[in-house]
Amino acid sequence: MYKRKVLLVTAFGLFSLFFGAGNLLIPPLLGYNAGEQWFWVTLGFMITAVIIPIIGIMAHAKLQGTMYDFGKKVSPWFSSIYCVIVYIISIAIPSPRTASATHEIAIHPAFGTDPLWTSLIYFALVLVFVLNRSKILNVIGKFLTPLIVIMLLMVIGIGLYNSSLANPATFQSPIVSGILEGYQTFDAIGAVVVGAFIIVSLKFKTIDVEAYEAKKSLIRKAGLIAGLGLFVIYAGLISVGAYYGTEISVDSTLSNDMQRANLLRGISISALGTFGNTVLSVLISLACFTTAVGIVAGTADYFRGLFHSSNNAYIITAILACLAGVGVGQLDFHSIIVIAYPILLFIYPITIVLIILNVLPEKLATPLVFRAVVITTFIFSIPDVIGFISPSDSLKNLTNYIPLANHSLGWILPALVAFVLANVFFKTSTERSDS
Incomplete structure (x- = not known):
């Protein structure tokens, strides 16, 4: 049986792998636009950004295989094609999006550097982590996630303490708006990718979690803890956007991504003073980085298995994924969102039904x-x-x-x-x- 420490490290790792650029930037503006109806928007958002992804982790706990197992009952060909599409989408959109968000929010305002340099350094560090595969979960779960959570709770807690009345609502269907915004977090797709990553990571642990039931229990409990953490943070960020966001001037003529970034920056600075800008920069960098590591490592894990546990396949896939991240990372955050949305409308529903059917x-x-x-x-x-x-x-x-x-x-x-x-x-x- 596993120890409580292993459970917490796995749960923290899961939380951090889920929590990337969209997870941090989308909720505050969603709350700002929802205004006094922020609670109903939160309910919708939780369906696609928390409930479905955690059900996906439960499905992984049951299957204890790879993403291929999610679709093999449809047909082996379908499952193989589905896996390749999802992994290509993951390394072509959400992974570069993390680099783009890090550059636009954390790096460029402070240093004024070119996005190419940011992407090169960013994905070089991602590659270092991914090539040290056996240590990823421990480093993320023990060190990076607690730092992310502490910073988030600081911004949310101080923001709510100083909050005022919410704006009038702008959504006609707040629950539906929340559901569709939850698509853009990529969390349902992340569940099938990250869950497979966790399964492989447990094989590198030095403790005995080889027994099916022990591993099933560990993954389920870790998923519930991670889900609770996501719920608290999302609800906090949405409510901060609804209430404290009224203190921040948001230019409605800007694109959604710039509104999101400016609102979150304004909330951080208003809540924490000039130190808030530093907190936001570190927060967005860590949240994005851990997600990118999980995506690239999960993709490399899959292709290693596809080529009969070949380490060369793992290394080559990791390098190609990082190079793709550097290339697509040159696009601004808004361009990546525009490309992503129609793809999400296609692949997200299929992913959701596969998750539900597998549990x-x-x-x-x-x-x-x-x-x-x-x-x-x-x-x-x-x-x-x-x-x-x-x-x-x-x-x-x-x-x-x-x-x-x-x-x-x-x-x-x-x-x-x-x-x-x-x-x-x-x-x-x-x-x-x-x-």
Whole structure:
């Protein structure tokens, strides 16, 4: 059985691997725009940024394999393609986004350096951590995460203590707005990537967590602790944005990413004085760095397994992922968000249904059910993606007939119907074969 110290290190590591650039920047502006309805926005945000990701960790605790195991019931080909797509997305968008956010918020304001130098140094350090694979979880869990949490609690605590009345709400559907903003944290995708990373990391531990049940218990408890931490921090950042954000001037003509950065910087400086700028710089750098390390290491782990536990495959993948991070990291944070959103509308729903199906009992999640639900989700996600890229009146007329499609959630009810019908069909066919 594992010790409490191992549980805390694993939980802290999980929290830090989840908590990256979007997790820090999105909640305050979300709260600012939600105003007096910040509580309802928080509920929506928690669904896609906390509940679904932690369910994903629970699924990993059950499967104790790789990301490939998440989709293999659909088909081996589907699972392989899904894994490659998710890992490419991870190293092409959220990983470079961490470097871009670090440069724009922490490095450039202080030193005025070129983003290329920031990306080169940033991903060189990421590569050093990733190549020392066996030590990553301990370093992040023991040292970096406590520092991140302390800084966050300082900003939230002092901000709320000095808070005033919230702004009027600007969202028509606060819960839906919170759900969609939660997409941009990448946390559901992060769950399938980070969970696999944690499984591999436990193999490097010197303690005995080899037994299936012991490892399952450890991962589940660590996931719940990390989820509780994310809940507290997200709710705190959203409420600080709603209340203390009224003290900060936010230029609505700026892009969302600049509004997010300026609001968080303003809150930090107002709460902590000139020291707040330093705190924010260190905070964003650490939060982004730990996430980038987890993404690159998780991707390298997968391709090492794909090539029969080849260390050369691990090293080559890590180097290529870091080079991709340097290249894409030259884009500003807003450009990366614009590229990311339509991709998220496509891959996020599939990831969510795979996570949920993998935690259900086997009798409710047969291969037939997996295939029916995933195919249905894929089909009904297409209008969301097309509507974002190239909206048209004919497409709008079509989506009017699909419940929740106007909120980019048109896949939910069809997926639920497919789940029920597939289970009914499977039960009926089983009873006939038995008789």
